[in-house]
Amino acid sequence: MKNESTIIDVPAESSSAMKGKAPLIGVASGSGGYKRGLSIFDFLLRLAAIIAASVAAGTMFTSDETLPFFTQFLQFEAGYDDLPTYQFFVIAMSIVSGYLVLSLPISVVTIVRPLATAPRLLLLVLDTAALAFNMAAASSAAAISYLAHNGNQNTNWLPICQQFGDFCLKSSGAVVSSFVAVVFFTILVVLSGVALKRH
Amino acid sequence: MKSGQAEIAETSKGIQKRGLMSRKIAIFEFILRIIAFFNTISSAILMATTNETLPFFTQFIRFHADYNDLPALTFFVVANAVVSGYLILTLPLAFVHIVKKKTENSRILLIILDVAMVGLLASGAASAAAIVYLAHKGNNNTNWFPVCQQFNSFCERISGSLIGSFIAVALLIFLIILSAIALSRRH
Numbered sequence: 001m002k003n004e005s006t007i008i009d010v011p012a013e014s015s016s017a018m019k020g021k022a023p024l025i026g027v028a029s030g031s032g033g034y035k036r037g038l039s040i041f042d043f044l045l046r047l048a049a050i051i052a053a054s055v056a057a058g059t060m061f062t063s064d065e066t067l068p069f070f071t072q073f074l075q076f077e078a079g080y081d082d083l084p085t086y087q088f089f090v091i092a093m094s095i096v097s098g099y100l101v102l103s104l105p106i107s108v109v110t111i112v113r114p115l116a117t118a119p120r121l122l123l124l125v126l127d128t129a130a131l132a133f134n135m136a137a138a139s140s141a142a143a144i145s146y147l148a149h150n151g152n153q154n155t156n157w158l159p160i161c162q163q164f165g166d167f168c169l170k171s172s173g174a175v176v177s178s179f180v181a182v183v184f185f186t187i188l189v190v191l192s193g194v195a196l197k198r199h
Numbered sequence: 200m201k202s203g204q205a206e207i208a209e210t211s212k213g214i215q216k217r218g219l220m221s222r223k224i225a226i227f228e229f230i231l232r233i234i235a236f237f238n239t240i241s242s243a244i245l246m247a248t249t250n251e252t253l254p255f256f257t258q259f260i261r262f263h264a265d266y267n268d269l270p271a272l273t274f275f276v277v278a279n280a281v282v283s284g285y286l287i288l289t290l291p292l293a294f295v296h297i298v299k300k301k302t303e304n305s306r307i308l309l310i311i312l313d314v315a316m317v318g319l320l321a322s323g324a325a326s327a328a329a330i331v332y333l334a335h336k337g338n339n340n341t342n343w344f345p346v347c348q349q350f351n352s353f354c355e356r357i358s359g360s361l362i363g364s365f366i367a368v369a370l371l372i373f374l375i376i377l378s379a380i381a382l383s384r385r386h
Contacts, residue, residue: 082340085329117383124379128317128372135318136325143271143326144333148341154268155334157343186314189375193310196383197303 031199035114038195042123042188043107049184050100053134056177057093060086060141063170067163078160078167085144086171092137093178099130110195117196124192131185138178145172218300224381225297231370231377232293236286238367239320243279245360246272246327251353264346264353271330272357278323279364282316282371296381303382310378317371324364331357 066077080086103126109119148168151159161168246266253262266272292309296302334354337345347354 078340083338084332084336121379121383125376128314128375131314132317132321132368132372135321138325139322140325140329143329146270147330147333147343152269154264155344155346157333158341160341182318186318189314190311193307193379193382196379197307198383198385 032114035195036111038191039107039111039114042191043104043111045184045188046100046104046107049181049188050097052177052181052184053093053097053100056174056181057090057097059170059177060090060174063167063174065164065167078164080171083144085140089137089141092133096130096134096181099126120192120196124189124196127185127189127192131182131189134178134185135182138175138182141175141178145175221381221384222297224377225293228374228377229293229297231374232286232290235367235370236283238363238370239279239283239286242360242363243276243283246357247276249353249356251350253349264350266357269330271326275323275327278319282320282367285312285316306378306382310375313371313375313378317368317375320364320371321368324361324368328361331361
């Protein structure tokens with residue numbers, strides 16, 4: 001039947017003959033395989049990030065030090081709660097590790113259903129927010145650690161690490177562990193982005 | 200056969216509608232990138248032009264305050280400058296996304312770079328915020344004196360320049376999410 005519009009001739013075949021041919025969306029099964037691999041890698045990275053984040057929070061939380069001898073300073077003990085930035089650090093790392101634990105089921109869902117985009121998109125959004133939050137906590141604690149190690153002559157801020165060596169060591173270690181968690185988050189976000197690509 | 204033709208006409212109209220949505224997302228991203236650029240460049244300039252010299256004598260030997268005196272603020276200026284340079288350089292790429300159809304690989308590149316820039320910017324903003332908080336409040340336990348009591352306008356300026364940077368962090372996060380949504384759409 002000819003009219004003005006373009007007619008695409010679809011050959012009339014039975015549905016059983018069509019089933020023998022290659023499907024129209026034939027890439028689906030292939031890409032599902034590699035996306036599942038990406039999801040498994042995502043899950044393993046999440047476990048590693050949980051360890052990094054909780055180690056950071058725990059080390060900072062237990063970094064108390066009491067000096068056994070007299071010094072010129074009135075303060076003989078140092079803990080994470082003496083510095084508000086370190087308090088923020090402990091709270092933020094706890095929130096981040098809690099979020100990571102809660103996101104493990106969503107990651108499992110992306111392993112089971114590799115072609116679904118909604119869980120991956122949700123993970124990407126939450127991971128980006130958690131990345132920025134983690135980076136903020138890590139870098140503010142790093143700034144305070146740098147100040148505690150080196151002091152600042154222009155503002156007359158004395159380096160406290162010369163008195164509290166152990167406290168400084170533990171808090172700096174916690175900051176380093178937190179930066180490792182940031183690296184993991186970066187890889188997680190990029191992984192989610194790559195896995196979201198439709199072919 | 201006729202229903203087949205009708206279905207094909209329907210899906211082509213559907214693809215046109217979805218193409219419009221994808222174009223709207225790309226335009227929105229372009230605008231957000233421009234706004235984030237203005238935020239970061241103004242933060243960098245505001246922080247870099249802080250300069251206060253006290254006109255009178257105080258107990259402190261120091262009469263002059265500059266952003267160079269605190270390493271965290273120097274890092275803040277550098278980070279904001281780098282991110283604003285990056286945003287200007289990716290504006291043409293964002294413009295290409297509005298025009299072109301097949302943008303998947305460049306969007307993935309943009310997501311990777313945006314994530315790196317979010318990390319850098321959040322780091323600069325947070326470390327400067329920690330130092331500014333210390334300058335405002337001081338710390339009794341470590342004998343760190345609040346500097347703001349002497350240097351008022353310096354303190355106001357460095358506090359104000361943080362705001363633009365934090366807004367730019369939020370905008371960059373939103374840009375990453377938009378890129379991911381545009382990636383995951385069907386075409």
